[in-house]
Amino acid sequence: MRAASLAFVVAACFAGGAAAQDLGTTCxxxxxxxxxxxxxxxxxDRADVAPRSVRMHDGNLTTDGSAVSLRPDEQDRVALFExxxxxxxxxxxxxxxxxxxxAARAVRQEAATAAPGAASSGELDQALNSRVADIKRRIAASQSTKDWQEDAMREYAQEIVSDIMPILTQDVGGEAMQLAMNGDLQGAAALRDRVAGVSNGAQERVxxxxxxxxxxxxxxxxxxxxxxxxLQSGLHDASGRPLVLLESGN
Structure with a gap:
């Protein structure tokens, strides 16, 4: 059945949609x-290319564990940056x-089009709302960009799929099975086409x-x-290299 395909697209929609308006791209x-x-x-912090570690606090700057000597005006810029x-x-x-x-509201609309029974029963809303509330709590409590960038959103999306997959599979699979058992093979085929139609282009719509x-x-x-x-312009790391915390996309 195509419920698994739909759930995969739901994950892609959620991850892609939530990360679509990225500050780096737009700015x-x-x-x-x-x-x-x-x-x-x-x-x-980053895994490769020195400096791998940069620390700022109250006008002080440290790179890879070494303090950077700063002029008073540079200390002011570091403090303002922070x-x-x-x-x-x-x-x-x-x-x-x-x-x-x-993204969650849009995903619900996409899923409900393909699996209206799940939407009308309230199961889809309950599962989706519970997981979204949990994700939002984690974002609110987080102090690291790692928790709300694209990779994190993909992980959150997989958690949502694990919640809604059984609901979608039961709804779509059960409906198609009932149609086939009643001899309505054309109806079963139409159901498959409906799910495929929702899946196609869903990520872009969300x-x-x-x-x-x-x-x-x-x-x-x-x-x-x-x-x-x-503000970072003119700052250097402890080895005298220009400090580039933000890079232009040009």
Missing amino acids: NLASTYDLTVRPEGLAF SQVRTLLPKVKALASDGVDI AAKVTAALRPRVQALCPQVRQLGE
Whole structure:
């Protein structure tokens, strides 16, 4: 049956949609670092290419465990960089959380078109709402960008699939089986075509809804993101190399 295919597309929709309005893409600045915001400072980490570890707090800068000597004006810029990041964090988390909500509603619409019985029974809503609430709690509690970037959204999507897959399989499979047992092979075939029709293009439709809803809010944050790029200009790591926490997409 095509319920498994539908569930896979639901996962792709959720992951793609929730990550569609990425600050880096929209504002033309991105980072190769994972950022963790702690009370004791900002922590930037990546697996390769030095500096692998960058720490900022109260105008102090450390790279790969070595303190960087800073002029007073550079200390001011480091302090302002940290302050700006702390101001941006709740706004970015709110975008991720709202993106999850929007994507989930759109996914429900797609799934309900192919499996109306599951939607009308309330099982689909219950499973989806419970999982979405859990994901949003994790995003709210998180202090690391790793928890709301695209890879994380894909993991969240797989959790949703594990919840809704049995519901979709039971609904679509049961309906098709009943049609076939009643001799309505044409109806069973039409059901398969309906599910396939929902699956085709579903990811693009969900992503488009999230993008349209969040674009103005993402664009509104771009000046603050670009200011971070300006603040890092001229800063160096402990070895004298330019410090590039944010990179232009050009």
